[in-house]
Amino acid sequence: MKNKTIVIVLGEPKSTFVEILLKVFNKKFLKKNSYKIIIVGSRKIFDNEIKKLNKSLTIKTFSEKFYNLKKNKILFLDIPYNQNKNKGNRDYLNRCFDKGLYLIKKFKFRAFINGPISKSNFLKGKYPGITEFIAKKTKSKNEVMLIFNQKLSVSPLSTHIPIKDVTNKVKKKFIIKKILEINKFYKTYLKIRPRIAITGLNPHCESFKGINKEKKEIIPAIKYLSKKQVRIFGPFSADTIFMKTNKKKYDVVFGMYHDQVLSPMKTLYGFDAINITLGLPFIRITPDHGPNFKMYGKNKSNPKSLIEAFKFITRYVK
Numbered sequence: 001m002k003n004k005t006i007v008i009v010l011g012e013p014k015s016t017f018v019e020i021l022l023k024v025f026n027k028k029f030l031k032k033n034s035y036k037i038i039i040v041g042s043r044k045i046f047d048n049e050i051k052k053l054n055k056s057l058t059i060k061t062f063s064e065k066f067y068n069l070k071k072n073k074i075l076f077l078d079i080p081y082n083q084n085k086n087k088g089n090r091d092y093l094n095r096c097f098d099k100g101l102y103l104i105k106k107f108k109f110r111a112f113i114n115g116p117i118s119k120s121n122f123l124k125g126k127y128p129g130i131t132e133f134i135a136k137k138t139k140s141k142n143e144v145m146l147i148f149n150q151k152l153s154v155s156p157l158s159t160h161i162p163i164k165d166v167t168n169k170v171k172k173k174f175i176i177k178k179i180l181e182i183n184k185f186y187k188t189y190l191k192i193r194p195r196i197a198i199t200g201l202n203p204h205c206e207s208f209k210g211i212n213k214e215k216k217e218i219i220p221a222i223k224y225l226s227k228k229q230v231r232i233f234g235p236f237s238a239d240t241i242f243m244k245t246n247k248k249k250y251d252v253v254f255g256m257y258h259d260q261v262l263s264p265m266k267t268l269y270g271f272d273a274i275n276i277t278l279g280l281p282f283i284r285i286t287p288d289h290g291p292n293f294k295m296y297g298k299n300k301s302n303p304k305s306l307i308e309a310f311k312f313i314t315r316y317v318k
Helices: 017-024 027-032 043-052 087-107 130-137 163-169 172-190 213-227 258-269 304-316
Strands: 005-009 036-041 059-061 074-078 111-114 144-148 153-156 195-199 231-236 252-255 274-278 283-287
Touching: 005 087, 017 043, 017 304, 036 043, 036 087, 043 074, 087 111, 087 130, 111 304, 130 274, 144 172, 144 258, 153 258, 172 195, 172 213, 172 252, 172 274, 195 213, 213 231, 252 258, 274 304, 283 304
Parallel strands: 005 036, 005 111, 036 074, 059 074, 111 283, 153 252, 195 231, 195 252
Antiparallel strands: 144 153, 144 274, 274 283
């Protein structure tokens, strides 16, 4: 089936992503993997990493005319990279993403993985993050960041924006749209009606200087969603919702801003989580960590998050 294909964009040229990808591509993985894999990026960079890690890997050159090979085959679509010509890597990364998203659209593939990118080098402030970049490229209107773990996932209402701008994003309509997308995702892929806890914006959900976002925006959103048969609870104070007795009760904690939910999530689970973008025409996943430039070439990077990405696709993206 054409849908049984994963498109992988390598991301930053000097990140640890190729290293962790090659650590995942062992004999056991290739034997069990039921998907074809198309890698988009610099073949030269990829082959250099194969030599460094002393790996043996059979790779076929991708062609749209004969891509339909057996499962567990790896195909490569080469995007040449010239460090002198590709200032800041932006041109190279744009070509990689454009080609990867083109393949997803043309062949209606269901899964897309990209290696981490540097927002400051690549996005240059034009987009808050890669989540919004891909949403714009695919003309998607309601993208949602979900940091997924089987035990507990989190999702922020606002992503990579300054704290001073968060309050303006706390609106009933935005909360409703994103919660409905999360609910749809869990029902579609995990076949469950998730239990969603929602945090307040302020400490202890209190009002300050007469402004109470909890009463004005968050609680009305909860009431509306409850009428739509969404299992939603709160608002809860963010300083207690992640306590052991609380986090066992819910599948997702939905917060008002990035660090409110991602900081405790990474403290609890480390690399045992994946970043999924909801609201796209396909499942897009990236490991829940950055390019890690400082670790490049040291062969010490942990592939746990990428392993979880492949596990999720194999188990749920049918």
